[in-house]
Amino acid sequence: MTDFHRALHSLGVWDTELPSFDPASAPPEPLPLFHDWFTAAAAAGQTEPHTLSLATVDEDGRPDVRTVMLHDADDRGWHFASHSTSAKGRQLAARPEAALGFYWPVQGRQVRIRGHVTTGTPQEAYEDLHARTTGALASALVGRQSEVLDSPETLAEASAAAWRRAEAEPDAPAPTWTLYVVEPAEVEFFQGDARRRHVRLRYRRTAPDGWTRELLWP
Numbered sequence: 508m509t510d511f512h513r514a515l516h517s518l519g520v521w522d523t524e525l526p527s528f529d530p531a532s533a534p535p536e537p538l539p540l541f542h543d544w545f546t547a548a549a550a551a552g553q554t555e556p557h558t559l560s561l562a563t564v565d566e567d568g569r570p571d572v573r574t575v576m577l578h579d580a581d582d583r584g585w586h587f588a589s590h591s592t593s594a595k596g597r598q599l600a601a602r603p604e605a606a607l608g609f610y611w612p613v614q615g616r617q618v619r620i621r622g623h624v625t626t627g628t629p630q631e632a633y634e635d636l637h638a639r640t641t642g643a644l645a646s647a648l649v650g651r652q653s654e655v656l657d658s659p660e661t662l663a664e665a666s667a668a669a670w671r672r673a674e675a676e677p678d679a680p681a682p683t684w685t686l687y688v689v690e691p692a693e694v695e696f697f698q699g700d701a702r703r704r705h706v707r708l709r710y711r712r713t714a715p716d717g718w719t720r721e722l723l724w725p
Contacts, residue, residue, distance in 0.1 A: 520612075521612065521615045521699055521701065523615075525615040525698070525699055525700065525701060526547070526614055526616075527698075528696070528698035528706050528708075530706055530708040530720070530722060533696075533708055533720065535718060535720075536718055537691065537694035537710040537718065538580065538581070538582065540696060541580055541618060541694070541696075542580065544611070544618065545557075548611040548613065548614055551611075551613050552613060553611045553612075553613040556609070557576050557577045558574055558575070558577075559574065559576070559577055559607050559608060560572050560574055560607065560608040560609075560610075561573055561574070561575045561595065561605060561606075561607055562605060562606040562607075563595055563599055563605050564598060564602050564604070565594075565598050566598075571594065571598060573595065575587045575589065575595075577609075578635055578686070583625075583688050583690065584622065584689045584690040584691055585607055585620055585688070585689045585691065586627075586635075586686060586687065586688050587686075587687055587689075588632065588635050588636070588684060588685060588687060589684075589685060589687065590647070590650060590652045590681075590684060590685065591626075591683045591684075592650070592651075592653075592683045593652040593653045594652075595653075596683075596685060599624050599687065603623055603624040603625070604621075604623055604624060605622070605624050605687075605689050606620065606621045607619070607620040608620075614699075615699025615700075616696070616697060616698055616699065617696075617697040618694065618695070618696055618697070619693075619694070619695040619697070620689060620691050620693070620694050620695075621691070621692055621693045622689045622690045622692040622693070623689075623692065624687055624688065624689050624690070625687070625688050625690060626685055626686065626687055626688070627685070627686030627688060628686075631686045632684050632685050632686045633680060633684075635684075636681060636684050637677070637678065641670075641673050641674060641677070642670075642673075644673040644679065644681070645669040645670040645672075646666075646669070647684050648669040648672055648673055648679060649665050649666055649669045650681065650683060651665075691710075692712050693709060693711050693712070694709070694710045695707060695708065695709040695710070696708045696709075700725075703725065704725065705725035706722075706725075707723035707724070707725055708720060708721070708722060708723075709721045709722075709723055
């Protein structure tokens with residue numbers, strides 16, 4: 508057995524007391540429950556609960572996934588941001604559908620979201636970027652996300668120039684920075700159980716403002 512396999516087979520799952528979840532008490536819409544679970548994950552010490560997996564589809568129909576940060580979750584949907592010229596930006600321009608996945612192991616919880624993706628206005632994108640750190644602005648000013656990089660030195664030079672500009676011009680625009688909103692068609696809440704009697708509650712949108720709730724087999 509290799510070191511990899513020894514490490515893999517030695518790992519446990521949810522070596523902590525898990526919270527209970529009664530789906531009968533869930534609200535009629537998914538957003539309030541997401542807010543509650545997110546706040547509970549942060550309070551329980553979950554590392555970076557605002558990180559999520561974002562799945563899109565490329566021009567050949569192949570799935571693509573990466574980790575991004577949640578910027579908001581409101582009545583419009585779940586917000587994240589990126590460059591429109593990045594791989595994810597190009598994929599969403601061609602096929603504006605996405606899936607999101609949150610995993611909070613400290614409480615054995617997952618939230619999965621699927622839906623149509625829209626873009627915010629340029630002003631919303633500007634405000635989103637400039638509400639963040641200088642480092643975030645510098646990174647956005649570098650641009651060229653997902654392009655082939657010829658050397659680490661090229662990145663270092665571009666990053667240093669972007670940092671200088673971000674510090675000198677804190678209001679500098681990043682024209683390709685785009686705010687994306689996933690308008691949910693389905694939202695699933697998964698509560699792990701030590702005896703593997705996991706609770707899965709799915710919300711399906713059945714009308715512009717209406718939802719159906721369903722329990723799923725684990």
